Amino acid sequence: MSNAYISTVVKGSFGYLDPEYYRRQQLSVKSDVYSFGVVLCEVLCGRPAPVRMVERRQMSLAEWAKTCHRNGTLNEIIDPCLKGKVAGLCFNKFVEIAMSCMHDNGIERPSMADVVSELEFALKLQRSADDDMDFNIVENxxxxxxxxxxxxxxxxxxxxxxxxxxxxxxxxxxxxxxxxxxxxxx
Known part of the structure; x- marks a missing residue:
């Protein structure tokens, strides 16, 4: 008997599941990219994917973050513990990565290899800024x-x-x- 496992019913947590799955009932490699983008938003905002709003209704963190990003108010939902600790260029790159992962259309999402590469670049931006900050602290x-x-x-x-x-x-x-x-x- 084969150890292969075939899933006929996909189960996922609210807020993480690829919106294309709701429309087509098919998962792809880009479905995981979407879910990872939601995790990046959790890191950025310090909140779980299903967000309880004032009216006691649930909202997807991904949709809330995308709306705030479009409106230019993303900085209002950022985790307060991150404010002032993340370099501007690194922050912008991180947001760009998260938003690109959460495109509604899976074809527009990057591959996970590209996501890893971009995150490594964001880390280099942060380290570079940290090095500059150390020098500026001494200089000032x-x-x-x-x-x-x-x-x-x-x-x-x-x-x-x-x-x-x-x-x-x-x-x-x-x-x-x-x-x-x-x-x-x-």
Missing amino acids: NICEDEVAFIKDKEGSGKSEQSCATDESIKLVSETIFSKINNPDGR
């Missing part, structure tokens, strides 16, 4: 006395003060030269 922590010291060296002759400490100099050099494998030199 220069105190006014250091600026006065630098200006004084240019010829004003008034002040020789500096608030730079060994720790702050080490922090700056570690940030700038973090990619050097052997920081001790030759």
Whole structure:
């Protein structure tokens, strides 16, 4: 006897099931892409796929997110824990990926290989922004006395003060030269 399993009745949870399945009663590889797009929306919004609305009716998170995206109000339903922690370019890319996964027409959805590739790119955008942020934090922590010291060296002759400490100099050099494998030199 064969171990193959054939399903004649598809079961799925509300909010995750491909809308094309409702119309055609057929699943495709793009049906899983749709469901994954819903999971991406869950991550983005910090809410489950079936959303309870004020009037005690259920609504699909996918439809709500797509409507908010069309109206330019997606930022209003984003998980508050993510606000200010995700780089703008990464956020935009993540939203683009989620929305492309949830196209009503399966042919317009990307393949899962493309989704993975795009998510890896979004991660690179975030890491790049994090690296830039680390540098900007260090760069913006220069105190006014250091600026006065630098200006004084240019010829004003008034002040020789500096608030730079060994720790702050080490922090700056570690940030700038973090990619050097052997920081001790030759």
